[in-house]
Amino acid sequence: MSADRILKWVTASFAMIVVVLLCGIGIMLLVKSWPAIHTFTWHFPLTRLWDPVQGAFGALPFIYGTVVSSLLALMMALPLGLGIAIFLVELCPDRLKGTIAFLVELLAAIPSVIYGLWGIFFLVPWLRETIEPWCIEHLGVVPLFEGPPYGIGMCAAGLVLAIMILPIIASISRDVLETVPNDQREAALALGATRWEMIRTAVLPYGRSGLFGACFLGLGRALGETMAVTMVIGNRPEISTSLFHPAATMASVVANEFTEATGELYLSALFGIGLVLLSITFLVNLGARWLVLSIGRLPQGT
Amino acid sequence: MQWRYHMRKIIDWSMSGAAMMATLCGLIPLILISMHLLRRGISSINLDFFTHMPQPVGEPGGGMANAIIGTCLMVGIATAIALPIGLLGGLYLSEFGERRTGAAVRFAADMLNGIPSIVIGIFVYGFVVVPLGHFSAMAGGIALSIIMMPMILRNTEEMLRLVPHALREAALALGIPYWKTLLRVVLVTARRGIVTGILLALARIAGETAPLLFTALGNQFWSLRLDQPMAALPLQIFTYAISPFEEWQQQAWSGALVLIGIVVILSLLSRWMVRVPQVKTDG
Numbered sequence: 001m002s003a004d005r006i007l008k009w010v011t012a013s014f015a016m017i018v019v020v021l022l023c024g025i026g027i028m029l030l031v032k033s034w035p036a037i038h039t040f041t042w043h044f045p046l047t048r049l050w051d052p053v054q055g056a057f058g059a060l061p062f063i064y065g066t067v068v069s070s071l072l073a074l075m076m077a078l079p080l081g082l083g084i085a086i087f088l089v090e091l092c093p094d095r096l097k098g099t100i101a102f103l104v105e106l107l108a109a110i111p112s113v114i115y116g117l118w119g120i121f122f123l124v125p126w127l128r129e130t131i132e133p134w135c136i137e138h139l140g141v142v143p144l145f146e147g148p149p150y151g152i153g154m155c156a157a158g159l160v161l162a163i164m165i166l167p168i169i170a171s172i173s174r175d176v177l178e179t180v181p182n183d184q185r186e187a188a189l190a191l192g193a194t195r196w197e198m199i200r201t202a203v204l205p206y207g208r209s210g211l212f213g214a215c216f217l218g219l220g221r222a223l224g225e226t227m228a229v230t231m232v233i234g235n236r237p238e239i240s241t242s243l244f245h246p247a248a249t250m251a252s253v254v255a256n257e258f259t260e261a262t263g264e265l266y267l268s269a270l271f272g273i274g275l276v277l278l279s280i281t282f283l284v285n286l287g288a289r290w291l292v293l294s295i296g297r298l299p300q301g302t
Numbered sequence: 303m304q305w306r307y308h309m310r311k312i313i314d315w316s317m318s319g320a321a322m323m324a325t326l327c328g329l330i331p332l333i334l335i336s337m338h339l340l341r342r343g344i345s346s347i348n349l350d351f352f353t354h355m356p357q358p359v360g361e362p363g364g365g366m367a368n369a370i371i372g373t374c375l376m377v378g379i380a381t382a383i384a385l386p387i388g389l390l391g392g393l394y395l396s397e398f399g400e401r402r403t404g405a406a407v408r409f410a411a412d413m414l415n416g417i418p419s420i421v422i423g424i425f426v427y428g429f430v431v432v433p434l435g436h437f438s439a440m441a442g443g444i445a446l447s448i449i450m451m452p453m454i455l456r457n458t459e460e461m462l463r464l465v466p467h468a469l470r471e472a473a474l475a476l477g478i479p480y481w482k483t484l485l486r487v488v489l490v491t492a493r494r495g496i497v498t499g500i501l502l503a504l505a506r507i508a509g510e511t512a513p514l515l516f517t518a519l520g521n522q523f524w525s526l527r528l529d530q531p532m533a534a535l536p537l538q539i540f541t542y543a544i545s546p547f548e549e550w551q552q553q554a555w556s557g558a559l560v561l562i563g564i565v566v567i568l569s570l571l572s573r574w575m576v577r578v579p580q581v582k583t584d585g
Contacts, residue, residue: 007481011394012403014387018455019410021448025417025425032428083324091318092325100325102573107332109569111509113536114558117543118335121342121551163331170328194314217416224418226512227540251420251512258424258516274424278417285416289409 026278033272035264044269045276050237052257057269059250059276061237065154066249066277069229070222072158073165078215080162081169088170089177090199101174108167116231119160124151124232127159132244143241152234155243160228165218172217172292176210177203213291220284224277226251250277343559346552351560356522356538359547366557368524369538372439375526376518376534377508379443384450384503389489389496391451392458397484399459408459411452422448423513431517439525439532442518446507453506457499461492498572505568509561511536535561 036044036057047058084104088097128151139145180203188202189195204211234246235256248256250273261267350365357364391411395404426445431437465488473483489496511534514520519531520541535557542554 003479003481007484008394008398011390012398015391015394015399015407015455016403017387018391018414018451019406021451022410022414024429025414025421028425028428029421032424080324080328083321084328087321087325091321100329103329103332106566106569107328109505109565110335111511111536111561111565113509113511113539113543114335114339114562117539117554117558118338120543122334122338166328166331194310196314196317197310199317220416224416224420226418226420227536231540231544251418254420254424255512255515258427259519271424271428274421278421281416281418281421282413285413288416289412 029271029275029278033268033275035268036272039265040269044272048239050253052261052266055263055265057265057272059269059273061239062248062250062253062273063276063280064239065157065233065247066223066251066280069154069157069161069233069247069249070219072154072243073161073222074215074219076158076162077166077169077218081166081214081218082173082211084166084170085173085177086199086203088174090195090203101171104167104170107163108171112164112225112227113231115160115164115228119156119228119232123159124156127151127156131155136244144243146242147240147244149244150234150246152232153242153244153246154233154240157229157233157247157249158243160232161222161225164225164228165222168221169214169218172214173207173211176207176214179210180206209291209294213288213294216284216288216291220281220288223284224251224281226255230255250274339555339559339562342552342555344556346556347559351556355524356553357549359550362549364553366533366535366538366553366560368521369533369535369557370560371526372518372521372533373508373535375528376439376443376446376514376532377504379440379528380446380450380507381500381504383444383447384454385500387451388454388500388503389458391455392462392496393484393489395455395459396462397488408456411455414448415452415456418512419445419449419510420512420515423516426513427516434529436529437517437519437531439518439528439530442514442532442534443528445513445517446510449510449513450503450507453503454499457502458492458496461495461499462488464495465491494575498575501568501572501575505565505572508564508568509536511540535564 040047040057044057045059045063047056048060049056049058050061088101092100128149132149132151132155135145136147136149184202184206185198188198193201229249230252233248233252235248235252236246237248237253238245240247254270254274254277258267258270261270346363350363352365352370353367354363354365355368356366391407395407398404399407422445426441426448430441430444434441469487469491470483473487474480478487514534514537518534518537520537521531521533525532539554539557539561542550542557545551
């Protein structure tokens with residue numbers, strides 16, 4: 001065999017390790033969660049009760065917590081992230097561009113556990129003493145703002161997650177907006193559009209699928225985020241309409257209870273939650289990948 | 303008509319203003335976090351912090367020497383595993399990976415990159431910790447390497463694709479075999495971009511906590527044994543942050559400051575690598 005072929009096979013076999021790992025992760029979680037799947041069947045993700053002492057394991061509170069906290073984060077981070085991207089691409093003077101982009105990237109580089117630490121000692125007390133009492137007093141009739149101000153809870157988790165996914169959404173949206181050809185902008189301006197009208201009618205529609213992709217990637221990150229959420233959400237497996245109530249997410253229950261899980265069924269239920277989390281993030285990332293890749297296929301503005 | 307014109311102007315201004323406000327709002331958390339980290343963390347950063355062991359509850363002082371060394375060791379293990387896979391896999395993708403295998407590897411790497419780190423933690427628990435029967439630094443390193451792998455792989459591929467074809471053709475025209483061209487010309491030309499990617503991956507895994515929870519577990523004592531539980535800086539910060547003791551919480555802030563220092567230095571280094579103009583390749 002020639003050296004070229006050897007190199008090809010060696011590199012191919014190293015590259016295949018990634019594929020094997022991905023399959024291995026799926027299979028491992030399926031095998032380990034089999035006792036729970038076998039016992040609870042399809043009731044597992046639909047049951048509200050999580051009581052390890054009674055041997056009752058339902059994943060619904062965690063699925064609810066994960067989905068709601070992530071959507072909350074997305075609702076806050078999306079307008080801000082898009083605003084940052086528009087500012088960086090369309091408005092920012094060239095001299096500031098690099099610095100601001102670097103600062104946003106720095107926000108992405110901060111480890112999750114440090115967000116959690118900051119959340120516990122600054123964000124949570126601030127919410128408990130300032131924001132939540134005010135909301136409860138003035139908006140308390142709305143079920144979203146009921147209950148005592150714990151500080152920890154869904155609201156704190158959503159806020160921390162929003163800060164964490166903001167740089168992802170901002171930097172991907174910026175990349176997307178930068179691929180919009182200048183012809184598009186010039187055409188809109190030539191028709192008499194103001195700068196905002198140009199952004200709204202020419203720039204944003206052109207990058208639409210990429211911007212959706214940025215959302216999905218941010219969502220994927222928020223769904224799987226563990227440490228910061230575990231530290232501020234309060235870890236109570238309950239479904240409450242109030243944003244100020246403690247809750248739990250799939251990642252946080254695994255992080256909290258995995259090492260103390262006694263008994264095969266308990267451990268296997270936690271693996272099952274891991275499997276549900278893996279499936280949801282897989283689907284979201286699949287969507288993101290498809291959307292982001294599709295910008296490459298757009299007509300290149302002629 | 304005049305009125306509509308003014309309206310459009312006003313909307314234009316207010317939207318530009320909104321974008322500016324969004325940027326300011328986005329930077330506020332960064333400013334707040336760095337301020338709090340510096341204010342709370344700086345007071346107990348001293349030589350002891352880097353050279354001493356954690357103190358029991360109630361005794362002030364002490365350091366995180368074991369956790370700092372532990373993090374370095376586990377990141378080292380992760381790099382040793384992920385580097386060959388990422389580099390050679392990336393080489394495969396850029397040079398031979400046009401067909402279905404390449405697409406499969408690309409897809410797998412992108413999906414692996416999106417898997418929550420806690421899921422990787424429980425996978426390694428089932429894959430390494432259960433068969434061996436105990437938590438170990440080795441398992442922690444393996445978990446980190448799985449996070450690092452797809453990042454290096456895709457970055458290496460992209461950097462290799464940037465190498466102009468003329469360079470390969472020139473090498474081939476001189477009679478250099480293809481494999482030697484790849485290893486000695488293409489790889490060497492792209493080295494700056496590849497190293498940048500590695501630094502960014504290091505910055506990312508140095509701060510990972512979730513995959514270490516059920517693999518390296520953490521350790522309050524001095525240990526350099528790879529088959530035993532080992533302390534890590536992010537784990538130690540987590541344990542101290544959720545503890546009820548004032549001294550420990552203080553240590554958590556200092557640990558966080560050290561960790562962010564490591565991450566920022568790695569990020570700055572990678573930026574600097576990009577900015578410095580490429581020196582002439584003579585490899």
